[in-house]
Amino acid sequence: MSSRKTRAPRELTADEREILEIRRERLRKRPEAAAGDEAVFWVAEFPVGDERYAVPLQRLRGSVPLRLVTPVPLSPPHVVGILRFQGQVLAALSLAVLLGGRGWRQDPAVLLVLEGPSGDLVALDCEQVPQPLAVPSSVVEAARGRGLETVAVVSLPGARQLNLIDLDRLLARVSEVGRV
């Protein structure tokens, strides 16, 4: 006889959270140690049209196929709809619209579930499942130091450019647009 456990994810106790936090810190440190002489910053990289974009890997909570999204009439144009993710209902937002109407190569098929500044989850669409990428921390800091934009342009070896999204600023802009 087969039995299937289908309990909903239960809420974590404070102790469990602490343990997970310690484990997360360890995991976060591991790539830096492996890199040896230079500290690195891990990002999730994906294409938007002809350009490469990235979000900090530590903010990524999952990536799910872009389907079963319920459109919301009267919502601002950057809202694709709402969806269920691990028992929560999240807003799915169009990254291309938020970035100011860039073109795209193929219709987005993936939603990145990301943690916002207050711990709330939000989903952003993108064309492909993102790839992890280690970027030298010094390069990231230099790019971030150049301004207070939503996107920091990071120069990588081989004349490649990566647009690193500042999630907090991007989501702050969403709240502003939502209030208008």
Added chain:
Amino acid sequence: MSDPVILEIIKGFVIEAQDLTQRITRAVLRLERPGPGAATAAAYDDLCRALHTLKGAAGTLGFTDLSDAAHRIEDAMAVRRERLEPLPAALADAIFQSLDVLNLRAEAYAQERTDGLPDLAGPLERLQAALDGMPAPRAEAGSTAGPEAPAPAAPKEAAAADPGEWRVGQASVRQVIREVERLRELQLRLGERRRDMDRGLSILSRLGMLAETAEARAVLMSVSRTLADDTDEAASIVEALEEGVREITTMPVRTVLEPLHRAVRDLCRQLGKEARLSVVGAELSLDRRMLEALRGPLVHLVRNAVDHGVEMPEAREAAGKHREGSVVIRLEQVGNLAFIEVSDDGRGLDEVRIGEVAEAQGVLGAGEARGLTPHQLHQLAFRPHFSTRPEVSETSGRGVGLDVVQSEVHALGGRVEAHSSTGQGTRFTLTVPMELGSSPVLIVRCGEHSLGLPTMAVEQVRPARQGELRITRAGMHLVVNEQLLPLLDLGSLLGIRQPTAPHPGTPVAVVQAQGRRVGVSFDEVMGDRDLVIRPLPRELRSLDAYQGEAIYVHGELILVLRPDWLVQGGASRGRVAVQARRALVVDDSLTARAMHRSMLEAHGFTVHTAGNGSQALEQLRHSTYDVMIADIGMEGMDGYQLTRAVRGAQDTRQMPVVLVSAQDGADERQAGIEAGADGFLSKKECAAGRLLQEVQAVIGRREGAPVKKESV
């Protein structure tokens, strides 16, 4: 020994005071460090809200010493808040000491002690001295008010557990609630399976071959009956579990409302007014955490009603009213929603003054207030720092009260609204979702959308009949029981299509809310279910049209509409620019639709969308558009087929069409032109200017071309 109910209330106040003290402490700590203006303003806002709530809660229980102390601290913050100055350490010390003593006194009241209470005068003197920049007076030896004397009030330890009782953490209870919710979803699915089974049986019966299928039908009927029994049993388990959890998680609302009677009396005496508080629904028990969170907002609203609403007795008599004002709190639980209404029969909100203050504060431009509806003006009263009182008194004038109400209710995922009628009174309605319970919802389809209508607001649903439809200058109307009701098209209200006149047979719901009734037409009734309505994600809470979302039978999400938004005719109606160009975007990708819509709306187009070719043709049957933008690679009917169908129909053969493709090949372009498209773009080219250029170009070309008159 005091009344046990009052003692229970005072114990509740002690816990609330400790929570508020923690909030104040966090804000003071933030304010001790210089920070950016916005952060300082936010910390002051938080500090003043908490102090205001503390003052109100203490005043409500008649603890004037505590409410005076909170008021003194509030006063001390006023100038610094205005200048966004950080708090000097001496002032922060004095605030902490005052709060410590305040909490100790509150605890003493809860233990029915009145002797040997720690003295508040010392800390308040030090507070004044810190304000004046003077050296702080030394604390008297042995006084509990000295800096070293009282330790910050620790969170109250729960009473030692009775051996006959269980103690369960909040997280565990919430976990049980979630499991109950899952069981309810399972119950819904079981019901759906049974209906599927019955549909299958009915098909089998229609097919004939009754003898050959007799055995199979007997088995299926037996399974259907078992499923029905299982569904009933699941429903009964859900009900029993909910009842059990409800007993743990709820408390009688009277514990929160009881002190308000005294608050009204005391405030009336202070202000020379006469008013009586009545409560409808005091027998209810509601979610404990929700009630704790609403305690402060209710105090604010009731004090506001007496202070701002109810007139002086002579003025009331002169206006033909009873000299005693009436303040009413009405509570109702419908499904998992709590409705709380606080109303008075006073002078109503001063709309002129609200407009003047909003313009003076720069919230509105000069003269802009005149263009706002009364409802829009009423909502301005919830803005932070907004007060129509020119001077600050002990009860009002700081512009904190309604701001606190709104932020507390929003934190619970609820909403608050003000309604007022000059000379007749003001009504504040709070709608707050609760963890438990479900609400009956009518599910309807409108275009590609499934939407919920709370059944409590639906008087009747029926197909429109020819003789009941009337067209007047004010638009379409429906005759119901010899009464003419406005008839609204749900699709048009939601901005998903142009207004469609319902034809006989179109389903219409008569919706009532706030004393108004309207007819609402849509495409199809899909059924009714008991659903758990939850607030929308934070990014969408500003949308007035929805009460929240709910999970339907197969796990899909349903948007539940607000009846009061519907009876107001939907906010969207007034927003549509009459002269705007209309575009129809057809794409099976939600993102592509969002993208095109964003580009076109930014340049003044009114955009409707369709998810596939047949939906687009359905839209085109009853609406006209200046341009259609369609994806080529759609499932079912592709963009070429759609374009050919458009060109083949008399009404749309002149409509400009732009085809969009993920491919950028010459073959696609050529095939598009052959199908009858006016323009072609790859999705890569759909950067803002490019799509708009192409759309404007094709419209220009079509408008420049002589329009062929078609014979009928």
